[in-house]
Amino acid sequence: MSSSELILSVENLTVGYNEELISKINLEINTGDVIAVVGPSGIGKTTLLRTIAGLVKPISGDIFCKAPKRGGIGYIPQKLGLVRHTSVYHNVDLGARSGSRFFSEPKTWFKRRSERVTTAVERMGLSDKMNEPVRRLSGGQQRRVATARTLAQRPKLILADEFLSELDEDNISIVLDAVKEYMAASESAMIIVEHNIQRATEISTRLLQIKNGELVEYNPSEMKFDLDGGLI
Amino acid sequence: MNRALKKIIFTTVTLSVLCYIFLNDLLQGDWSVLSASWDNLETFWNESLWPPEWSMLEARKYPECGSSIGFFCSKAYIGMLETLKMAFVATIIGFTIAIFLSPFAAKNLTSAWVYIPMRIILAATRSLPSIIWAIIFVVIVGLGPLAGVLAMTFYTVGYLGKLQYEEMEGVQNSPLEAARAMGLSHPEIVANVVIPESSNNLLSQLLFMFEYNVRHGSILGLVGAGGIGFYLQFYLNFLMYKHVMAFIVVILVVVIIIDLMSMYIRSFVTEDGDVKRPSWSTIFLSPNQAKKYHHGKSEEE
Numbered sequence: 403m404s405s406s407e408l409i410l411s412v413e414n415l416t417v418g419y420n421e422e423l424i425s426k427i428n429l430e431i432n433t434g435d436v437i438a439v440v441g442p443s444g445i446g447k448t449t450l451l452r453t454i455a456g457l458v459k460p461i462s463g464d465i466f467c468k469a470p471k472r473g474g475i476g477y478i479p480q481k482l483g484l485v486r487h488t489s490v491y492h493n494v495d496l497g498a499r500s501g502s503r504f505f506s507e508p509k510t511w512f513k514r515r516s517e518r519v520t521t522a523v524e525r526m527g528l529s530d531k532m533n534e535p536v537r538r539l540s541g542g543q544q545r546r547v548a549t550a551r552t553l554a555q556r557p558k559l560i561l562a563d564e565f566l567s568e569l570d571e572d573n574i575s576i577v578l579d580a581v582k583e584y585m586a587a588s589e590s591a592m593i594i595v596e597h598n599i600q601r602a603t604e605i606s607t608r609l610l611q612i613k614n615g616e617l618v619e620y621n622p623s624e625m626k627f628d629l630d631g632g633l634i
Numbered sequence: 635m636n637r638a639l640k641k642i643i644f645t646t647v648t649l650s651v652l653c654y655i656f657l658n659d660l661l662q663g664d665w666s667v668l669s670a671s672w673d674n675l676e677t678f679w680n681e682s683l684w685p686p687e688w689s690m691l692e693a694r695k696y697p698e699c700g701s702s703i704g705f706f707c708s709k710a711y712i713g714m715l716e717t718l719k720m721a722f723v724a725t726i727i728g729f730t731i732a733i734f735l736s737p738f739a740a741k742n743l744t745s746a747w748v749y750i751p752m753r754i755i756l757a758a759t760r761s762l763p764s765i766i767w768a769i770i771f772v773v774i775v776g777l778g779p780l781a782g783v784l785a786m787t788f789y790t791v792g793y794l795g796k797l798q799y800e801e802m803e804g805v806q807n808s809p810l811e812a813a814r815a816m817g818l819s820h821p822e823i824v825a826n827v828v829i830p831e832s833s834n835n836l837l838s839q840l841l842f843m844f845e846y847n848v849r850h851g852s853i854l855g856l857v858g859a860g861g862i863g864f865y866l867q868f869y870l871n872f873l874m875y876k877h878v879m880a881f882i883v884v885i886l887v888v889v890i891i892i893d894l895m896s897m898y899i900r901s902f903v904t905e906d907g908d909v910k911r912p913s914w915s916t917i918f919l920s921p922n923q924a925k926k927y928h929h930g931k932s933e934e935e
């Protein structure tokens with residue numbers, strides 16, 4: 403594996419809306435990192451991701467992102483953010499559209515996009531649903547569409563908000579395998595919000611817990627659990 | 635008594651009392667006007683309105699009718715067809731202009747620097763009733779259907795624009811955020827996320843606007859802006875109300891047909907349409923009855 407390079411650096415960041423939710427955030431994220439953010443409901447995990455994605459203004463502090471502005475960040479919102487009335491193809495194509503350059507070779511743009519879409523949809527096992535409106539898919543299938551959209555985008559940084567919840571074991575492994583495969587092939591990083599701490603330690607290389615309005619970093623391999631999956 | 639019921643009763647009583655007070659005010663306390671007017675209506679209806687002058691639906695004497703079916707040469711058909719054409723053109727052009735403007739008027743899509751001026755522009759085109767626009771355009775381009783089309787287009791832009799930006803503001807936030815995080819441009823997001831997400835309501839607004847323009851097209855004729863209104867105005871001038879009534883019946887029938895068509899067209903995008911499209915035979919049934927009917931049928935297939 404090539405040496406890792408810096409993708410995202412966060413300095414003294416404070417996030418929140420009217421009130422501060424998490425403060426004194428300092429982070430450096432390199433290619434190959436899979437960072438899990440854990441913490442109780444309502445603590446500000448989604449807000450942190452939205453701030454990194456550039457959707458919410460930080461209260462203070464700086465975010466430096468090396469990923470390109472267009473297509474560099476792939477965000478899978480907690481509510482998935484799919485266009486419900488259009489087909490699976492159209493939704494996944496949104497990712498492909500942002501991720502594939504138009505100006506480098508305009509003539510092949512549509513072809514390159516449709517190849518990305520087909521590959522990603524196949525990988526998620528949804529080929530037979532290609533032209534189905536998203537609203538007609540099951541909850542788990544919709545999650546896979548959202549993952550396919552990000553895979554087709556091929557971003558440098560994936561921000562995934564609880565994207566494994568509501569999935570059964572089979573689907574979790576389909577989605578996780580595909581994402582890991584992508585991470586291994588491309589030089590990218592990922593931040594996952596995950597409320598299940600045990601799973602978070604299994605899939606991440608670094609673990610961040612939000613405690614008393616600050617981020618605390620753990621090494622997942624050193625974590626121990628009680629029988630209920632809680633942190634000791 | 636539970637609180638919800640109390641609230642409903644309170645609201646009903648308050649509104650009724652207010653209506654009574656305002657109406658009493660408008661009539662200046664003289665309620666006898668109402669009882670007299672009922673008699674007037676009865677006489678008017680029996681002597682001047684009914685039956686309509688159905689000859690308006692037969693071929694005109696001049697020019698010679700080229701069709702074997704006389705109706706196609708009647709004043710009602712010719713006038714209605716012109717109104718329908720005017721309404722069609724104005725609705726399509728107005729919708730197209732509005733759909734380009736409304737994303738700039740939606741709060742969730744642009745900044746206040748853009749959406750406030752855009753809203754003022756839309757409100758301005760809407761603040762004049764279509765008949766005033768018609769008078770203005772009759773002055774500018776002269777008597778005839780073009781003035782009517784322009785008047786309707788202006789009004790349509792203002793009206794549909796408002797409905798559209800309100801619809802766009804109602805679009806769920808999370809698809810917008812996913813698209814923004816990806817770095818898609820504003821026009822890309824509008825075309826690929828916002829419009830598809832609100833397509834159902836945009837379509838029903840379009841169809842409603844067409845129906846509205848057909849009805850209003852009938853009025854625009856009063857100021858010489860073409861269509862069936864030309865005949866309405868003509869016969870009204872001569873107090874020939876039975877003739878007028880025939881045209882009104884034609885307008886009513888056309889409006890009902892458009893309404894049924896819009897129900898059918900919208901079923902292609904609604905979630906209910908996923909179950910089964912309404913057929914002509916079930917369009918008058920309540921949704922539940924229609925569902926039963928369709929279920930029985932689809933099991934046979």
Ligand SMILES: Nc1ncnc2c1ncn2[C@@H]1O[C@H](COP(=O)(O)OP(=O)(O)OP(=O)(O)O)[C@@H](O)[C@H]1O
Binds near residue numbers: 419447448449450597
């Ligand atoms: N758009 C908003 N404006 C103002 N406050 C908000 C907004 N969105 C969320 N909040 C508040 O910010 C706090 C943190 O919300 P956030 O969605 O980040 O929590 P979370 O950690 O993701 O929770 P969960 O695990 O339930 O998803 C909550 O108290 C919420 O009410």
Ligand SMILES: [Mg+2]
Binds near residue numbers: 447448449480563
């Ligand atoms: Mg959340």
